[in-house]
Amino acid sequence: MRPIAVVGPTASGKSALGIRLAHKLGGEVVNVDSMQLYKGMDIGTAKLSVAEREGIPHHQLDVWEVTDTASVARYQQDAIADVEAIMARGNVPILVGGSMLYAQSLLDNWAFPPTDPEVRAHFEALLDSIGIEALHQLLAEKDPEAARIIEDQDPRRTVRALEVIELTGKPFQASQPPKDAPPRWNALILGLHTTAEWLNPRIELRTQQMFAQGLVEEVEYLQTQGLVPDSTAGRAIGYAQVFQAMAGELTWEEAVERTITGTRRYVRRQRSWFRRDPRIHWLDAEQDTLTQALALVE
Template identity: 40%
Template sequence: MDRKKLVVIIGPTAVGKTKLSIEIAHRLNGEIISGDSMQIYKGMDIGTAKITKEEMEGVPHHLIDIKEPDDDYSVAEFQETVRPLIDVIMDKNKMPMIVGGTGLYIQSVLYDYQFTESPSDPEFRKRLELELQQKGEQAIHQLLAQVDPESAKKIHPNNTRRVIRALEIFHCTNIPMDDHLKQQENKLLYDVALIGLTMDRDVLYQRINHRVDLMVKNGLMNEVKHFYDLGLRDTQSIKAIGYKEIYDYFDGKVSYDEALNQLKQNSRRYAKRQLTWFRNKLDVNWFDMTPPLKHEQMVDEIFSYIAGKLKL
């Protein structure tokens, strides 16, 4: 029995995934599933570089604006939602496409990872959450570095939810989270064309800096202030890059310029981590998007690869 066909477009922030994915979707009669862990949140538009209705050009998009900013969201929930959604799109004789930059989310759909089997200890988790409140993010992250250095390298200290989850898995099994995932069958569930977009690092970093400047020009400060005034804190959404830095400014911890510089620096570091993760974890066919290049030419090249890979 033939496996279901799926197109996946990944790459670091600001590399140009949105524009290219729309062009490819038009050619494939595709519908796009967002593989971004932050664009799920309503009202968090500017800071997440969320695609606009105009930019969609009529291409249906899924998993955007599906959660309130104080809701949690997990990779297991993403997996549980996306697999049936792929079937729904295929039943309409359209091509499902996952587009985004959250690597573990995308990996969880492509491979047969069983998150429900991961062990848990609610009491241990509560103790860690209390310790987090008392000692802070770095202290909890240091605990992880002591028992599971590989996971500590991959999980940012700000992502306390994942840090605590990794500690919980180690506590229950005495096996690092990364090894726990490796023990599961690493077999693709789909006939997938996995496209990675990359770019000269200096050019990419310039684009990231410019994107932050545009976000500020388009009202990022007001967007973050809205959530700040609502008293939204200690949530998965507000810990995201683009929000936590501005919160520090509103809290009086840093100056306006320091906040923006930190936002740019964190975004650049995130892009670097994304590229490293994709190259280590997924079998990606990479396409260099460094200017000067003709966008239409790259669309042709990538479409030809997809057509050949999926035998369209």
């Protein structure tokens, strides 16, 4: 019943390995992709369809409305409950996804730093005044490590990091648990190692397929459900570029290319984050990952 986590960069094959492990070990999957938490965000997040889940129970999919603001603390509470319920049923939790803070919140005993409405309001006002690029540069001056892992176009997390630094007097990273602490539940953490030469064509193909399969129509439908560009869900890679093309800020060809380059940039951050975790057992994504994984499980 020891949980198994499958982490690593986007498009590396995590979902496929998770399904295969669940079949082999009698497992249930717990999603660790922050954007797959949102209802209706299917094509742009490469969410497995019901058929593709092959009868394996999946948890933490389609649990948030697109109007909801993402909350790692909320996810942590709900996902921990799912994992422990799976273990209570005598099944193996298979934690699958590459969202870095969400993975850490689930695998580590992370008590989130305090919040203060006045301090947050100060940085939100500063954001309105100077813009996200300048605010992110301020974060880089105060805490280069936090700026490196937080997307430079992510106002919410930039504000939150500055708030934590202001309240604690310490770098944002210092609020997170050490990487060498035993993982929660003594989980086995598997990481998919990839090379750029192997992964980049997969990212390009996946992006082109997303647009061909109806990503634009998905965004149009989600607009009727309240999705707007200036929201957590609306700033997701792919969705943000569709909104820009709809507004005439990009051509559709540029939207596809910006989605590809945005995904590659995100992959670089994922690699950097997960490489620093000494608890991860790395698998070669270009080989038979199930065989490699089962060797470690056994």
